[in-house]
Amino acid sequence: MSFTKGTRFIVGYFLFVALPVLGLVACLKYGHALKAPVSMDGLWGVRSSSMQPVQLHCLAEGAAAPKSSISISQSGKYLSLSMVSGPEIAATGTINERTITLSADASAIGLEGPGCEAYRRFNITATLGPGDRPQSLAGVLSADGCASCAPVSFAAVRLAHSGSGGRD
Amino acid sequence: MPLLTLVLQVAVILATCRVIAGLFRRMGQPRVVGEMFAGILLGPSMLGALAPRAEAFLFPAASLSNLNALSQIGLIVFMFLVGLEMNPNELKSHGHSTLLTSHASITLPFVLACLLSLYLYPRLSDRSVSFISFSLFMGAAMSITAFPVLARILSERNMLQSRLGTVAIACAAVDDVTGWCILAYIVVLIRARASAASVWLTLLGTIAFALLMIYGVRRLVSRFGGLYRERGELHENSWAFMLLLVLVSALCTEWLGIHLLFGAFLMGVIMPKDENFVRYVTDRFEILSVVLLLPLFFAFTGLRTSIALVKGPEMWGYCALIILVAIAGKMGGSMAASRIMGLPLRESVGLGILMNTRGLMELVILNIGLDLKVISPALFSMMVLMALVTTFMTTPLLRLMYRESPARAALAEVDSADPSGAGISAA
Numbered sequence: 001m002s003f004t005k006g007t008r009f010i011v012g013y014f015l016f017v018a019l020p021v022l023g024l025v026a027c028l029k030y031g032h033a034l035k036a037p038v039s040m041d042g043l044w045g046v047r048s049s050s051m052q053p054v055q056l057h058c059l060a061e062g063a064a065a066p067k068s069s070i071s072i073s074q075s076g077k078y079l080s081l082s083m084v085s086g087p088e089i090a091a092t093g094t095i096n097e098r099t100i101t102l103s104a105d106a107s108a109i110g111l112e113g114p115g116c117e118a119y120r121r122f123n124i125t126a127t128l129g130p131g132d133r134p135q136s137l138a139g140v141l142s143a144d145g146c147a148s149c150a151p152v153s154f155a156a157v158r159l160a161h162s163g164s165g166g167r168d
Numbered sequence: 169m170p171l172l173t174l175v176l177q178v179a180v181i182l183a184t185c186r187v188i189a190g191l192f193r194r195m196g197q198p199r200v201v202g203e204m205f206a207g208i209l210l211g212p213s214m215l216g217a218l219a220p221r222a223e224a225f226l227f228p229a230a231s232l233s234n235l236n237a238l239s240q241i242g243l244i245v246f247m248f249l250v251g252l253e254m255n256p257n258e259l260k261s262h263g264h265s266t267l268l269t270s271h272a273s274i275t276l277p278f279v280l281a282c283l284l285s286l287y288l289y290p291r292l293s294d295r296s297v298s299f300i301s302f303s304l305f306m307g308a309a310m311s312i313t314a315f316p317v318l319a320r321i322l323s324e325r326n327m328l329q330s331r332l333g334t335v336a337i338a339c340a341a342v343d344d345v346t347g348w349c350i351l352a353y354i355v356v357l358i359r360a361r362a363s364a365a366s367v368w369l370t371l372l373g374t375i376a377f378a379l380l381m382i383y384g385v386r387r388l389v390s391r392f393g394g395l396y397r398e399r400g401e402l403h404e405n406s407w408a409f410m411l412l413l414v415l416v417s418a419l420c421t422e423w424l425g426i427h428l429l430f431g432a433f434l435m436g437v438i439m440p441k442d443e444n445f446v447r448y449v450t451d452r453f454e455i456l457s458v459v460l461l462l463p464l465f466f467a468f469t470g471l472r473t474s475i476a477l478v479k480g481p482e483m484w485g486y487c488a489l490i491i492l493v494a495i496a497g498k499m500g501g502s503m504a505a506s507r508i509m510g511l512p513l514r515e516s517v518g519l520g521i522l523m524n525t526r527g528l529m530e531l532v533i534l535n536i537g538l539d540l541k542v543i544s545p546a547l548f549s550m551m552v553l554m555a556l557v558t559t560f561m562t563t564p565l566l567r568l569m570y571r572e573s574p575a576r577a578a579l580a581e582v583d584s585a586d587p588s589g590a591g592i593s594a595a
Contacts, residue, residue, distance in 0.1 A: 005264055009264040011508070016268065016275065016501065017268070020275040020278070024282055027282040031289065031299040035290065040294075074294055075547060076291045076293050076544055078292075078479075
């Protein structure tokens, strides 16, 4: 059975153009209900911390001190955190609903000083404030491999967004 | 010493791009692939990982705005040249098969990208970006074709008049114009998000501007063609006036709320299309834009690309999925549509391979998306890898396709594929 060029065109246009366009409309309609993680990238200022000087010195001077700033880069649910000033501390993690979990290897942080060998890995668990673009977060910083180290609580407020998003 | 830093940066970028692109040419790859790769080498993915101090010295964060500004000027000129080489007659239908293939080569990758967005949006985006913006952007980014690269390959092989050449050039032209229109709409949506009224204002303003360009300014710029025909060259004042028009057009579209590059592109589209005139203008501009300024854009893109962000099997899985969908949509869509319209299998496959080349045009779109925050840094890096892979695979696939008779002709076609790399530049 052979088709004329006109018939092929109609069938082809239906299969390769009309149907996909219908699929596109359905896709956009369905996707409208999808929820992405809350937006939290940008600059955050650590406003309060229960961190003691003895714990601080292992993170190098001023790194996690009160009023220091942290920069969070977000790619969907994947986060990376770095200190804006002071030594380079980079942690990576994820966001799930309003809870963020980040961790950094002590070796990556470059801990120095006596007693710091107890710290193997730092973990941060925090909860974000309300809204799609939360302005606050509160959580704890804990260290693996250090039984005597109590978790340190901290709070931070958003200082700046990294830029305008594609909201419409 | 911002000026010294900038000069040092330009020198390092230029040298790296020429060396790496030369190496890629020896491998039979278009220069554009080498330059894209050189950009990544200079960024945090390679130089930053191996010698962070050298990267911090060469590309301090504070200096990047200067580098970006310079590269954007290069892009404005480049987009003008892309528009200049685009002949609106190519957008007209060349028959049923071209009409179907060109439309299918847009809709299929577009829809596949939107379907992929359903999976990626909750994972690689956040709530500051709406799903519609995200998916439309992904669709536009996946359906783009490197029109200049394609046109250069075909014209240098005298294949423009062949059936494959006619279909490919028409499809690429339709794809790019459609892709840019969709992108313009997305930019309008995002920038004018404050109120629905401003969206309409921008859209109406853009339409009015386009009409003014097509029916008003076009007559004015047709004088350039006349002057060239009379004298065989253009006076310095004509060059200055032409550049002025490009810059003013770019500024107009930026003020309207879309993007500088759209104005430059439109200015190129309305220029006279006499073949000699187009070649004359392109030759004059390409040393500045393609040889000097475009490598800065590649480097700037590389500096924004951090492959370290693509971490772990999950992230690499997303990356592989993006590449697969991009290839399936563009290559598969073009191939299937042309096949159903009766194009021989060999030509259908050739068309699919050519249409899958994304090259520099993809990077331009991705950078706009990252600037607008429609895509996240990790997704940007994945999409850059996709652009690199799809552009890289074109030459080996064409070689494979035309390995048999007429082998020599086909290999020659592959070897000469856009030696300049950036597409606009002549051999």
